[in-house]
Amino acid sequence: MMLHSTMFFLGSITVQEPLSSLAAEYQAGSPILLEKIKMFLEQLDNILLGSDDYEELVNRSRDQSVSDYIVMFFRFVTAGEIRTRAEFFEPFITGLSNSTVDQFCKTSVEPMGEESDHIHITTLSDALGVAIRVVYLDRSSCDSGGVTVNHHDFIPVGTSEKQEEASAPFITLLYRPGHYDILYPKPSSKVLDNVEKMIV
Template sequence: MRTTRPDGNCFYRGFAFGLCEWLMTLAEPEDVTRVVSVFEASKADLLAAGFDEFIDDFWAMTMAPLRAIKGGNYSHDDLLACFRDQERTEYIVQFMRFLVSLHLAKNADFFQFFIEGSGLSVDEFRRIEVEAVGRDADHVQITALTAYLDLAVRVVYLDQSTTADGAASEIVIPDGGRPVCTLLYRPGHYDVLYE
């Protein structure tokens, strides 16, 4: 297990780290090309959706390790150094939040049903629960991020949702997808889990 800082950004940090590890070690070359291409195009998607130009710094900081991974010029030590650097990690985490916000905005009709219980509109939810630093991610945010990236994640729950035989429950989001990483969820916190 690789622990993440328990600061409300742990899902995004853990997912980004797990994604990079997958790209470096398990992904097929065409998967690497596809994922990096999605991130490359995301800046234009964000700008077209009305996000401010300042997203460029967040995008560039996120693209640096992805491009190096694609080029075969990134070691596991480089990845660890990147994610141990608080400034770089905060940029990557915030960029992941922007991608979630973008997907929610583009699919507001679909997500409104899932957000209704919060008493917020999709725009309010994006501003308060997604784009704000330190806000925990839940199923809505995970679904939006994995849908935008066309990837899957496995979440193992160590909370009150154990199975009848007492084992931890787990889900893959989206259902039936091939997970790029596994995250361990304990109430309010995610860590990267290795199998």
């Protein structure tokens, strides 16, 4: 299962190696890598400050060179959270991949193009403090003419039951074998009316 993107591009070279291998490049002051980090941070600032309008944000997210940086960033966050809470994740990782926490991060979390699994989403939800809903279609009932939509919610560690019941997950992903897509809620007509009033 991939979180949207599959490769990391350095110029015209496709790299599929652990992100930790980029540390040496960063420490050496690689101008290409530093420029890419600067570009990512500018993108992040624009989002956080609300400098980009919706259309600009959509266009940038459709640009693979931009979306790859976002995926790379979240892979860093995920690997960092797993390593920080290694004692918690170790039994799951050992049972899943028969490797150490560090090996798992280097081979299954950091490389672009590696599939993401339950551990990855749980970790990312915890690290960001954001609830994530994964929706998937169950075709086991197709013989009877129906398709069932199921979901699983990933709730961050430390969320109280009251908070969990009061709020719906902030991010919704559609799982398709080998891939996740972001689902956006359809705005209600009241929201659209209010937006139109603000524009006019």
